[in-house]
Amino acid sequence: MSKDVPLCASAPHHITAAFSPRWTEDRLTTGSVGVGLAVEPRLTICTGTSLGGPVTGTASKVLKLLGVEGVTVSASRALPWGMGYASSGASAVAAALLASALRGVSISRSLQAAHAVEVEDRTGLGDVLAISCGIGVVLRRRPGAPGLGEVDCVPAPPSVSVVTLETGFMSTQELLSSLGQSYYSASEDLVKALDRDFSFDRFASLVTQFTESLGLARWLLGEGADEVIRRTPGLIGYYVKKRLLVLLVERDEAYDAVKHLTSSYRFKARLLEPSREGPSLTLVA
Template sequence: MLLARAQIPLHLSGFWVPIINQDPLASGSLGAGLTLYPPALLSIYVHGQDMCNTMVNGKCFDFSNHLRSIERFLGVRGRGVGIKCYSRGELGEGLGLSAALSIAYAIGLLVKSGASISLNKAGTAAHYAEVVNMTGLGDVIAEIRGGGLVARVSPGPPGVGDIDSFPIRERVRVAVTSVGSLTTPKMLVEGLHKQFVEGFKAYENFIRNPSLESFLINAYTFSRRTGMLSSSLDEALKDKLKGLIGSGCV
């Protein structure tokens, strides 16, 4: 039985200032990112007990930690509730897909419980799950409230945190490729201090001149200074893209 359908944009964060508090709802990040379209298409439904409860692009994933976190927060049992998702992105690519899945699941549980659908309530539950599982600090509020170029100006979920959106006039396409694996929990634990210092520099620079060009420049600098973009990878990318860079396409 279908409970709900949702279309949720993905989110690519360029730089961030991690803010981690004992209270997950006071945790989050400052920073900026791009919301990406076409959106992820999600269906939340009631299924048999022996079926996979999280399907992404036809593949089954163990998303149980997030699902249980959302159930605890909302006080709703989710037994038999599953998600099917079609997306241009995959889990683990840094595109905020776990946030989109969490938002959709929270919406499904609200429908199942007979409660009114509140995006703030669903977003708060999803943000809680993202923070306690260390898989994201700002994707939820950007995906629910943002559009275009999104600045996270106060940490927290919708209704607690705050954002500002800057519509993009240019026609922009984002190309994504996987060159290695670094999980969000590992990234946050191992590079927390450097991300805080360099993220705050990037954030301050961007807020003084919020534009797509400023976002890209500060995201590049942040990636280099935090070690997420190595010298060898930087040179390899520049070599591959030099024709496009020269023509102004990148």
């Protein structure tokens, strides 16, 4: 495809609920098993049109690795970085898709390059694999890059929205150093349970049990946090990623849920939607 043709690639974000890393000597087979939610708004990068700013960081490295040169690429940043939204992973997937179109290389090869950059930079272990599926609840059954790892998705019901409470920043490296074997063992048990019966309802139930059994909400927000969260209007389930509280709520009570959280805690709440579509390419009119 000509570099002069305006083109955009977009990808959903991803909020991991539980994971267990797998380290090997190969960046392509290094990764994690786990489960999370693909959410929108999406991250978008484009050629031939101006968005929020230039492509930097992970996306820039992916484009360079895949030989995209001599073309101006800009990016939108719909969600903050370092909060647990896998913005780096979303940018890597979008960059890989764009490079695939511009350079005429396979999407599998491009996504594997994106995964390798994430692993090398320690910005993510399984987000590229998860976002490559990118719809609703995402289950990473086998670790590794797309084409080597195994991933599955199940759409969230149309009646479900996602509310997050942003309590602070945390890098992936900080996250990895803060977690212990009890978290990883519980994550593996959760993945095995979902592998036997993978559905949205089972995810919502099991991830809440996982969160409460490990005391993750209390760690994040202090004693009594679980009781406050359980009083959220329309609550379906909840979990914690980094310093981010994630709630699944009934769509018709989402604004009441936001009001409840912000009246209980002085942090920014954000209303999101489960992703209904994986990564995509669009020609700009």
